[in-house]
Amino acid sequence: MxxxxxxxxxxxxxxxxxxxxxxxxxxxxxxxxxxxxxxxxxxxxxxxxxxxxxxxxxxxxxxxxxxxxxxxxxxxxxxxxxxxxxxxxxxxxxxxxxxxxxxxxxxxxxxxxxxxxxxxxxxxxxxxxxxxxxxxxxxxxxxxxxxxxxxxxxxxxxxxVHGEGDHGFVQVISGVAAEKCVSGYVGDGSNRWPAVxxxxxxxxxxxxxxxxxxxxxxxxVGEEGISGFDIATAIGEARGIPTASIAPDDAMAHFGWIGMFFALDTPVSSAKTQQLLGWTPSHAGLIADIESGFYGTR
Missing domain, CATH: 3.40.50.720 (NAD(P)-binding Rossmann-like Domain)
Incomplete structure (x- = not known):
């Protein structure tokens, strides 16, 4: 075709x-x-x-x-x-x-x-x-x-949608961490962020x-929901900076425009897609890609 x-x-x-x-x-x-x-x-x-x-x-x-x-x-x-x-x-x-x-x-x-x-x-x-x-x-x-x-x-x-060369949301969050010298998560960091x-x-x-x-x-969607805490921790460890909680009321001031998104709890399943298409996500997850230095951390 x-x-x-x-x-x-x-x-x-x-x-x-x-x-x-x-x-x-x-x-x-x-x-x-x-x-x-x-x-x-x-x-x-x-x-x-x-x-x-x-x-x-x-x-x-x-x-x-x-x-x-x-x-x-x-x-x-x-x-x-x-x-x-x-x-x-x-x-x-x-x-x-x-x-x-x-x-x-x-x-x-x-x-x-x-x-x-x-x-x-x-x-x-x-x-x-x-x-x-x-x-x-x-x-x-x-x-x-x-x-x-x-x-x-x-x-x-x-x-x-992550990988080497990604300049999306996680790259912005990592950039904020570098600028503030602290890798932040919102509240207790239990909110979930889907990725592929x-x-x-x-x-x-x-x-x-x-x-x-x-x-x-x-x-x-490869991963149903990665916690904000885990994302921030991976960025902090990769950059060699501390991790800290950011109060929800301060999220916009700390993160800028992306604060409204990073605070969301939006887990998503792809189980029906995988069954329908015979699709199995098999490549590295988001945390592994952060640890690999794909987000300005190497």
Whole structure:
């Protein structure tokens, strides 16, 4: 099959592209600039010029494909409303381009915010929808495409997709620890943070492309919930700095914007995904990757 992937040169997308290629498919990747164009070519991916702001270009690639994996997103915390508008417009465009074709449409979503304090599963619907919702209500909208003759699949990624080269949430938390000379956790540190190794996540996406049924939600989660205390302790030991509790009321002042996320208790299961796809996460866990020095600790 010829698979069009947005975000194909990104942190998750570059690994997904290799798994899809290894499965015997041709991969066409969205290239928003010369740098991503060159990276895609070097990786054996056919570049397609365009961006999330160029709906016509993405529509052209989608129509010419046998399926779409949409991973790109504008991670601009200064304009999340604008990012949501762009995401909804992109989802709507793919729906129009693929309608009536029975082609797969896999799209990035997340597990953060599904539940707090108890384990979320694939059966839990996203608690928000509509144009004003986070990510423009993309998950609910895209899953409704079942009725339009499309095979939509929600790829719900853990908030931390880790590995060497990751610059996401854990890297930010580690950077705060270096700046403050103390590795902090919120309250008693019992809150749980789900994570997945990038290689495991990419494998799951390739399996979902082949086998996930229309309208399904699959969880790219390798570890159900690692405590904030354990994350902070691993960072502290790797950096050679003390570990300390940060009062919940002081979390934002200490950690900055990421404090609101690091304090959440959001454990997530992937048991049903593993059973559905025959997927078993097998690569290093988050604590092992921190100890390996992947987060500015070596």
């Amino acid at each position: 010829r698979i069009f992937i947005t975000g194909a040169s990104g942190w998750i997308g570059s690994a997904v592209s290799q798994e899809v290629l290894a499965a015997g498919h041709e991969v066409v990747g969205l290239a928003r600039n010369d740098e991503s164009f060159a990276r895609l070519q070097a990786a054996g991916v056919t570049p397609h010029r365009g961006s999330l702001d160029d709906l016509d270009s993405m529509r052209e690639a989608a129509v010419a494909s046998d399926g779409v994996i949409h991973l790109a997103f504008k991670h601009d915390f200064s304009d999340m409303a604008g990012a949501a508008v762009t995401e909804r417009a992109t989802i709507e465009m793919f729906g129009d381009a693929l309608a009536g074709s029975d082609r797969p449409f896999l799209f990035a979503s997340g597990v953060a915010g599904l539940k707090t304090g108890s384990v979320a599963t694939e059966d839990d619907p996203v608690p928000f929808s509509g144009p004003d919702a986070p990510r423009g209500g993309a998950e609910a909208l895209a899953l409704s495409f079942v009725e339009r003759g499309i095979r939509p699949v929600a790829l719900r990624f853990a908030p931390t 190794n990038r290689a495991d996540a990419a494998k799951m996406v390739a399996l979902a492309l082949a086998d996930a049924p229309a309208g399904s939600r699959v969880h790219a």
